[in-house]
Every structure is written in structure tokens, then in C-alpha cells.
Amino acid sequence: MNNINNSTIFVTGGAGFIGSYVVEELLTHSPKKIIIVDNFVRGSNRNMVNFIQNPIVEIIEGDIRDVALMDRCIAQCDYVFHMAALRINACAADQKAGFEVMQQATFEIANLCVKHKIKKVVYSSSASVYGLAQNFPTPESDNPYNNQTFYGGAKMWGEQLFRSYKFMHGLDYCALRYFNVYGERMDTDGKYTEVMIKWLDCIRDNTAPVIFGDGTDTMDFIHVRDVAHSNVLALLSEATDEAFNVGTQTETSLSQLLDVLLKVNNCNLSPIYKEANSINPVSRRLADISKAQKLLGYEPTITLEQGLTDLSTWYFDNQKQVNE
Ligand SMILES: NC(=O)c1ccc[n+]([C@@H]2O[C@H](COP(=O)([O-])OP(=O)(O)OC[C@H]3O[C@@H](n4cnc5c(N)ncnc54)[C@H](O)[C@@H]3O)[C@@H](O)[C@H]2O)c1
Structure with a gap:
């Protein structure tokens, strides 16, 4: 049984747009502690105004590429939301940084989650994994070969990394493919x-x-509060080793x-x-959300x-x- 109440939760990218809403919703479930690491390339104190003074939230200005920092944070935690990422344009502009942030750091974080026996990881993926999808509404089984972006490729690689770690090390995870x-x-x-x-x-x-x-x-188009809610549902659900579309259909x-x-x-x-x-x-996007509805109880509101x-x-x- 996954439980937020009294748990310690790590949120990478928690000062960002979606991450700050995830933290706000987590706080309504009375966790013991939330640790945020964000390097503020995009995140801001302003995004965190509703919890910046909350004593159970520890906000660390740092980089997810700092393995020692990741080790210290993950060692204290029960659950991990891995949300820090570079945006699609930033990955295209600087592929080395894209590789280091999206892939190398995710690899180290996955290893540390195994080392510290994290109960579940919720990984922020993206509808970008599909490129221009083959089927509409697009089910999760649509293949990723139409993706042409470094970002979409890196997100797919992240999903596959967690799949292989579930298979090899038993690390539970869900990947959420957010739409717009x-x-x-x-x-x-x-x-x-x-x-x-x-x-x-x-x-x-x-x-x-x-x-x-x-x-x-x-x-x-999916509202950020519905996206945040899907993250909490993914953590609490028994679903593991699954990717879910998060859109409105x-x-x-x-x-x-x-x-x-x-x-x-x-x-x-x-x-x-x-x-x-x-x-x-990508001239068309339309998620099939039936899997998230069925397995997570997700419903856009x-x-x-x-x-x-x-x-x-x-x-x-x-x-x-x-x-x-
Ligand atoms: N916004 C969307 O439409 C959308 C769609 C699909 C997927 N996503 C994914 O959702 C997640 C959250 O996205 P968002 O829209 O909130 O973006 P965002 O840029 O607001 O949030 C990402 C956060 O990560 C931080 N960050 C980036 N690199 C970092 C590093 N090296 N170390 C520490 N922190 C770092 C940024 O400062 C930022 O606060 C990302 O993984 C993103 O790829 C977003």
C-alpha cells in the first residue's frame, strides 16, 4: 500500500510549473517531509509561494547532475517524483546538456532509487514520445518511431530505463505522458x-x-492541476511498470x-x-486516457x-x- 501520510518524498524540479502544483497537492496528504531540488533554470520562488515557508518542505538549490546531492536526498526518502528536465527547445539547442540532464542524471537517480529501496518513482514523461502519432485517440501502445526530437527520445529512454530497472531490480514506477x-x-x-x-x-x-x-x-490541452492530481494518483495506485497518457481526450x-x-x-x-x-x-494530438481512467481512477476536471x-x-x- 502506497501512502503519502508520514512519508518523505523527493521532488526533482519542484520549483517548476507542474512540480510546484504536485508539491501543493502532496501537502494536503500530510507527508512527513518533502525535499525539492531545483537549479532554478526555469523554476522560481514565486511558483512556490504557497509552501516556501512551510517547515516540512526543504528546498535545495542544486543540480540533479550532482550525484552526491542526489544520494543524500534519496537516502532519506520513501518516494521520488522525477520531474526536472530541460525543455524541448533547450535539448535541441544543446544536446550535450540534454544528454546530461535528461539521461545521465536520470540514470544516476534510478540507481540511487534502487540503492535506497525507494518504494515508487513517478517519472514525468511526455506525449512527445509519439511524435505524430499513428492512431487517434492515441493509446499508450502507439509506437514511438515517429518522434523526431532529442527530447522525445530522451523521455522514451527514461521510460525504458525504469522498465528495465523494474525487471532487473524490482523498482516500482509509473511514467506519465503529459499532453499540452x-x-x-x-x-x-x-x-x-x-x-x-x-x-x-x-x-x-x-x-x-x-x-x-x-x-x-x-x-x-490539460490543466496543470489535473496533471498534478494524476501524479498523486500514480503514486498511490498499485499500478507499476506502466506508462499513462495524461490529457483530456x-x-x-x-x-x-x-x-x-x-x-x-x-x-x-x-x-x-x-x-x-x-x-x-506534430499537427495533431489527442490522448486516449482510458488506461489512466481504469488503472489510476484519473479523470480530468x-x-x-x-x-x-x-x-x-x-x-x-x-x-x-x-x-x-
Ligand atoms: N509543460 C508541459 O506541457 C509538459 C509536457 C510534457 C512533459 N512535461 C514534463 O513535465 C516535467 C515538468 O515540466 P514543467 O512544465 O513543469 O517544466 P519546468 O521547466 O517549469 O520544470 C522543470 C524544473 O526542473 C528544473 N531543472 C531543470 N534542469 C535541472 C537540473 N539540471 N537540476 C535541477 N533542476 C533542474 C527547472 O528549473 C524547473 O523548475 C518535465 O519533466 C517536463 O519534461 C511537461
Whole structure:
């Protein structure tokens, strides 16, 4: 039986967008201690404002490539959420760093989890492992050969590493393949999500939002709080040696996304369409979430309309604070 209550939990990347929500949800289950290691390349104190003063959370500014630090942290823990990673663009820009952070550090962490008899690892994977999937909705059994990115390859390798460690060493784990995560604290210049922020800027400035391409590319948008909840469910469940899609099983085109964003902001701007400046090799995303529903009891709860309302409020409030 996995149990958060009274457990010590390690969260790599806990100062980041998704990690900070995972820590917040873990805290509602009364753990003994949570240890966060983050090097703040993307994470921030601001993301952690709801728990930065909490005495049971130890926040360590450090690097997951520091094996001695990982050893000290993991030695104290029952469970590990491995969430620290470089983003897809950062991996493409610097493949050596991509290898060191996504693969080498994950390898050392997996070894330390075996050494210190960690009860379960929850590994943040990604829908990027599919590239342009073969089937829609995409089940976890879709093969990864269409992935063309270093990042997607590294995530698939991480999943396979944990599979082999379950097989060789009995290390329990679940891998979660998040789809297009959005919500308050999101990265404002991410590859897939930047479009929402750019459009919010247009709404603020009363200028026409631009859609690159014909607006028919689709994504499966999942709110960050639902993603955090899937992490907690994965830890608590008896499921092991499994990968799960974490999406909504709803396909939203760019044009539909803009419509909802304009609607929740009571805005009637019309978009302008421009030729896509690069070919998006992944023109479609739609998760089959039935496996997570069945084995984890996962159910997305936040509609796109609600999520975009909250995101807009957060973004505009934040800007007010910066300008004050
Ligand atoms: N946001 C998405 O849409 C999405 C989709 C699929 C998968 N993921 C995965 O989910 C996880 C969390 O992503 P996120 O969106 O919260 O991104 P994020 O960048 O906000 O969080 C990652 C955190 O890891 C930290 N980090 C990076 N390199 C580190 C290092 N060497 N040592 C210590 N800390 C380091 C960063 O500072 C950051 O706080 C990642 O593994 C990511 O690949 C995210």
C-alpha cells in the first residue's frame, strides 16, 4: 500500500510549473517531509509561494547532475517524483546538456532509487514520445518511431530505463505522458503554449491575434492541476511498470482555442492568418486516457473554458503587479 501520510518524498524540479502544483497537492496528504531540488533554470520562488515557508518542505538549490546531492536526498526518502528536465527547445539547442540532464542524471537517480529501496518513482514523461502519432485517440501502445526530437527520445529512454530497472531490480514506477499542459505559472515562452500568452497580449493591447497556418492543427490541452492530481494518483495506485497518457481526450484546434480565449475575455477581435513559418511535424494530438481512467481512477476536471478563465486572470493580475 502506497501512502503519502508520514512519508518523505523527493521532488526533482519542484520549483517548476507542474512540480510546484504536485508539491501543493502532496501537502494536503500530510507527508512527513518533502525535499525539492531545483537549479532554478526555469523554476522560481514565486511558483512556490504557497509552501516556501512551510517547515516540512526543504528546498535545495542544486543540480540533479550532482550525484552526491542526489544520494543524500534519496537516502532519506520513501518516494521520488522525477520531474526536472530541460525543455524541448533547450535539448535541441544543446544536446550535450540534454544528454546530461535528461539521461545521465536520470540514470544516476534510478540507481540511487534502487540503492535506497525507494518504494515508487513517478517519472514525468511526455506525449512527445509519439511524435505524430499513428492512431487517434492515441493509446499508450502507439509506437514511438515517429518522434523526431532529442527530447522525445530522451523521455522514451527514461521510460525504458525504469522498465528495465523494474525487471532487473524490482523498482516500482509509473511514467506519465503529459499532453499540452497549461495553467497559471505556465511558461510564457514554451514551444506549444506560447500562443496562448501571445494572444492574451493581443487581447490586452486590442490588436489582432495571429494564427500561423490555417488554424487546424490540434492539441489536447490539460490543466496543470489535473496533471498534478494524476501524479498523486500514480503514486498511490498499485499500478507499476506502466506508462499513462495524461490529457483530456478532447482535441482542440488552434482556431477553437482562440475562440474560447476570446470568449472568456469578452473580446471580439478577429484573427489574421499568416503562413506558418515552420512546418509543425506534430499537427495533431489527442490522448486516449482510458488506461489512466481504469488503472489510476484519473479523470480530468477542469474544462478549457474554466482553465482559460483562470489563466487570463492570473496573467493580467501578474502584469498589473509588475507594472505597479
Ligand atoms: N509543460 C508541459 O506541457 C509538459 C509536457 C510534457 C512533459 N512535461 C514534463 O513535465 C516535467 C515538468 O515540466 P514543467 O512544465 O513543469 O517544466 P519546468 O521547466 O517549469 O520544470 C522543470 C524544473 O526542473 C528544473 N531543472 C531543470 N534542469 C535541472 C537540473 N539540471 N537540476 C535541477 N533542476 C533542474 C527547472 O528549473 C524547473 O523548475 C518535465 O519533466 C517536463 O519534461 C511537461
